[in-house]
Amino acid sequence: MDTSRARPSGERGSDFARLSRRIAQEGLLRKRPGYYTARITMVAGLFAASWALFAWVGDSWWQLAVAVLMAVTFGQVTLLAHDLAHGQISRSRRISRIAGLITGNLAIGLSYGWWMDKHTRHHANPNHEDRDPDVSPDFLVWSERQAEASRGLPRFVGRWQALLFFPLLTLEGLNLKVSSFRALRRKSLKNRTLEGLLLSAHVLAYAGALFLVLPPGLALTFLIVHQACYGVYLGCTFAPNHKGMPVLTAEDELDFLRRQVLTSRNVRGGRLVNTALGGLNYQIEHHLFPSMPTANLRRAQPIVREYCESLGIDYVECGLFQSWGQALRHLHEVGRQLREAAAT
Incomplete structure (x- = not known):
């Protein structure tokens, strides 16, 4: 998989180092406290409002609409926890970790420490069939070798x-x-006791709210709808970024720039797509500069795209539905040999 071209004369460092210098010169790695203050305020307000609406609606089947709204709210909180894990919001690891435990463990019941470790390994080797935990064959198979x-x-x-x-x-x-x-x-999980206490507090508060406000049948239905929609929302947020892109193996020796760009896909769209995906529609830029604030990814995109084109590196970008289609076609093709084996 050779996508290299001759390096321009007079420029020092690796291909990524030269791009990184350009990005730094543009000031795109600087923190955006104003942006994140506004975003955190809005997400926290939406989170509080969804629970207030839940209490106000009470014993009514309209709660299923509230469950869908709350799934979106949980998804937005998850995206904030993602930005915290990457150090996009604060330079202080201690502040990021405390905020991550609150948003992850306590607010939505997701272990911040576990997810951060898993996601860090994904960033180091995206779409690598042996090293990326996001393409491990737990239920789905992502490569022909995994299928075999x-x-x-x-x-x-x-x-x-x-x-x-x-x-x-x-x-x-x-x-x-x-x-x-x-x-x-x-x-190996740091602060296991604290993480466990916060996770337990979330479960108790969440289940307690459901069964105190709603009768058992409606409470269980709310739980199912809420968690199902939350899962679909997260899947539709993260799947377009890598699924259907090249799956790397131990034989693929790529430098950092090519490893990140060739396995990632950007998703076109306006402000709605950008908000819904939490800026992850600029996945290529995010993987190259994980600590870059979400608000700066859009400004970095034309620089990265032009640079990749100058080196002959494929820069993939498509619409949201196209990205889902590519992911599904890839899954269908990988499963072909299993269908053929079952037929014989």
Whole structure:
């Protein structure tokens, strides 16, 4: 996978180093306290308002509409926790961690420490079938090699994984909570006791609110709708970024710039898409500069795109529905050999 061209004469450092200097000169790595103050205020207001609406509606099937709204709210809080984990909001790791524990563990029931470790490994080796935890063959298989080696449930699901992808996303909210509690058994997880207490407090407060305000049947229905929509929202936010892009193996020796750009995809769209995806629609720029504030990614895009074109590096960008289509076609193609094996 050779996409290199001759380096311009007179310029020092790696291809990424030269791009990084240009980005720094434009001031795009500077923090944006004003932007994040406004965003945190709006998300916190939406979070509080959704719970207030839940209490006001009370024992009514209109609560299912509130469950959908709350799924969006939880998704926006998750995106804030993501920015905290990357140090986009504050330079202080201590402040970022405290805020991350509040937004992650306490507010939405997601272990900040576990998710941060998992996401850091993803950023180091995106779409690498052996090193990226986001493409590990738990239920779905992401490469032909994984499909060939699959056994049990992944082999069964892999046959029709393109059709099952969105239905399976309804379980992602529950999966994140289960994984968060399972992570508490790891000795490598920092502040395990505090994380466990905050996760337990979230579960107790969440379940207590549902069953105090709603009758059991409606409470369970609310829980199912809320967690299912939350999982789909998260899946539709993160899946367009890498799914369907090249899956790397140990044989692929790429430098940092190419490893990040060739495995990522940007999603075109206006302010609505940018808000819904939390800026992750500028995935290429985000992977190259993870600590760059979300508000600066749009300004960095033309610089990065022009630079990649000058080096002959494929810079992929498409619409939101196109990105989902590419991801589903990739899943369908990977599952082909499993369908053929089952047929014979």
